[in-house]
Amino acid sequence: MARKRVTRRDVLAGGTALATGTIAAPFVRHARAAGSLTLGLWDHWVPGANKATEELVKEWAAKEKVDVKVDFITSQGNKLLLTIAAEAQAKSGHDIIALPTWQPARNQRVLEPVDDIMAGLIKSNGAVNQTVEYLGKIKGKWIAVPATVGSQMKGPASRIDLMKQHAGIDILAMYPAGQAPKADGWTHEVFLKAAEACHKAGASFGIGLGTTSDSVDTAGALFASFGAVLVDENEKIIVKSDAVRQALDYCTRLAKFYPQDSPAWDDASNNKWLVSGKGALIMNPPSAWAVAVRDAPDVAKQVWHHGMPKGPKGRFGPFLPYFWGIWSFSKNKAAAKSLLVHLSQASSAQKMVEASKGYDIPSFAKLTTFKTWAEIGPPVGTMYHYPNPHNHQIQSIAAAPTPHRIAEQIYTQGMMTKMIVRHLKGEAMESVLKWAESELEGFMRT
Structure with missing residues (x-):
């Protein structure tokens, strides 16, 4: 061959x-x-x-x-x-x-x-x-x-030590290796409070607001957890719905505790953030952890991969x-x-x-229970929950269930992250939604 x-x-x-x-x-x-x-x-x-x-x-x-x-x-x-x-x-x-x-x-x-x-x-x-x-x-x-x-999944990769020290959250108790999650209390509001606490302690969540895949995937999963869709299955623009308003409000409040330069982040930025030891959490597959095993072993042994926080419509994990x-x-x-x-x-x-x-x-x-995920480390068990073995969350992709020709444009143009950035910079929500509606109308013509 x-x-x-x-x-x-x-x-x-x-x-x-x-x-x-x-x-x-x-x-x-x-x-x-x-x-x-x-x-x-x-x-x-x-x-x-x-x-x-x-x-x-x-x-x-x-x-x-x-x-x-x-x-x-x-x-x-x-x-x-x-x-x-x-x-x-x-x-x-x-x-x-x-x-x-x-x-x-x-x-x-x-x-x-x-x-x-x-x-x-x-x-x-x-x-x-x-x-x-x-x-x-x-x-x-x-x-x-x-x-x-x-x-791959692009869920949270958290620092066990920093989450406990700064936010009072025991990641291992919520997501024990070899067992079903015990994460009923892992909700949007808890996630928001943890982001604020870690930010104040100088260990901000390393989540980007750029237009590359990692940033878009996180925003898409958070929007999905509110049931927020920009264009429905029948190609009707519904960006001014209550669900989108709620998602945009939450994501903007959360983004205040991201790194200041997060709108300029690309897919390498969150990896570097984790490996540097600066952050308490990123959203990424185990590639960042794997680099830390090689280059920053003291960081790697504190990293745990687990599920997303739960929103009003459920727990959605970015899956590519x-x-x-x-x-x-x-x-x-x-x-x-x-x-x-x-x-x-x-x-x-x-x-x-x-x-x-x-x-x-x-x-x-x-095919989500192979022993590899349970045995690999350090720390042993860090990847047990990575493949969603207990069907704990809904695997999602940003822009679904919009028809593909429009959804791909929403995804590749980073519509959701752009909306968050505009609102974060002080633009009124209704103005952001009007801008988004205009952009979506353009997508539908192409």
Whole structure:
């Protein structure tokens, strides 16, 4: 089985070849082979994680006698997104492609339906959460398979010591390792008071108000916990609803206790905040903790991953899934589907989770209790609640359930964080809502 890492130069050069239909065959068919497949997969940031996926693919390929070539494509510099766009336009390229959050809906017209294999996977692995269904099941049809690799939660990563010292909150008592949460008292108001107390003590919650994913995901989950939606399922703008007003008011009061420069934060800022030892809490998958294990072990041993605070409409946790899609122009769809079934088995998912050191989360309900999350540390158990093993919170994504073409714009433009920043700077709420309404009207015209 051949493998390769794809660079930006490759993507740009490949785009030209794809557009002209002159891309070279990336594999050689052997006499005994039952066809060939090429995969364009996300290049994992965890050392060794790619190898686990590669070995699973190799295992399947040897059994089925299929020649397989895997390209690991980085998301840095939008290389993966460039590859997806080039192949979709040219209708040529890999057979299977990794698809970040909004890409299944964007490319639905050139993706092969996978209802036939999803029915079996759901039966064996359990149901998927509502966010996965919203993003991967379009007009009643599954057009991509939820991937273990790359899928992540972005809930709280709290400092055990600082939360207890400054806010009087015992995170370990609320979220004990190996047990169901005891967090009925973990509410918005308690969260707000804790943010204020930690801020006054010089250990502010490291939550951003920028327009990149981490900031948007947090704002989206908080809005969802009020039932606040900017545009409904029928494309009706409802930004001036009471729910949106309540969410905006709460988020603005909370934001007063964020770092002063939070509107300028990107996805690296909260990681740096935690590793520096400055903050009592950030919203992030375990990547920040993993860096702290390496660079700031005294910080790492005090970090605990757990659920979101509860709002009026429930407890919503930011979840960003990846998907594996099969292009409709694939020459070997049957083999592609067979491989995706293999990669989606519980045994395969467990190997991927282990290789990612617990970062990756399968989207199926029965696959959230692997021992990796309970055993990894320091401190041991820090990731036990990360994959939501007790279905303690609703996994959500900002802008759902708005139709995808509008929701993606709300998400990528950071509408919710921009609203919070404007109100935080003193703009009257009604003025902010009027501005947002105008922006949304523009999104609906595009």
